[in-house]
Amino acid sequence: MRIWNRILIALILLLFPTFIFSQEGLIQEFNSFFNSFHSIDNTISFTDNVLTIRGTHENWTIIYFDSIELPENFTLKYQLRINSRDSAIVAETMLNMNLMNNTYNRVYPYIFYGLNNFGYHIGKGVWGNETGGPTLIDYYDNIPINLNEWVYIIINYYDNVLAFYVDNRLVLSYEDINNDLNKRGYLGFLTNSDISIKNIELLNGQ
Secondary structure, X not given: OOOOOEEEEEEEOOOOOOEEEEOOXXXXXXXXXXXXXXXXXXXXXXXXXEEEEEOOOOEEEEEEEEEEEOOOOEEEEEEEEEOOOOXXXXXXXXXXXXXXXXXXXXXXXXXXXXXXXXEEEEEEEEOOOOOOOOEEEXXXXXXXXXXXXXXXXXXXXXXXXXXXXXXXXXXXXXXXOOOOOOOOOEEEEEEOOEEEEEEEEEEEOO
8 A cells, every 4th residue: 555645746847849750650859858847855856868756655756747648659768777775666657647637557667675576567546546546467577677777668558558668578568458548648757766767758659
């Protein structure tokens, strides 16, 4: 059970976005857009093209991009680094965020460094809710996300299948039979630890 004593929300202001075309579709690159954002209690910083988000088990931190709506089919790519050896670390990618009712789709690793245990989850979430939302599918294995090392994350939603890759290895795939996950909404990140993110790309299509 999660205890949400306080939610810290940082709202990114993305001004004058630039688009780049490639064979894979329309790419939105975020690194150049972190020139103006709000943070609370110094929980978020952006230095040398690295976004660092700091949360605790008592005060989870959320950051979201409110001017970029995820397309119907997309591939999201970024690099993730865990900076703190906390217990029960969550580093969520928040997909299809609805800012009216605080709902979103959850894709995240769940890390227990002390037990050398790594879980990977896809589910639904409501931020502010004590449980965080139901898990649709999960997988526990020794696919490591090592402390202070960058890993490559790919999240792909295409043709009603949501897939989660870590260092180009498929760890989870969920078939969205009822089209429940494909709701228009925004991208965000949430954590109860200290994480860094860089080289974020959003591609339209597979």
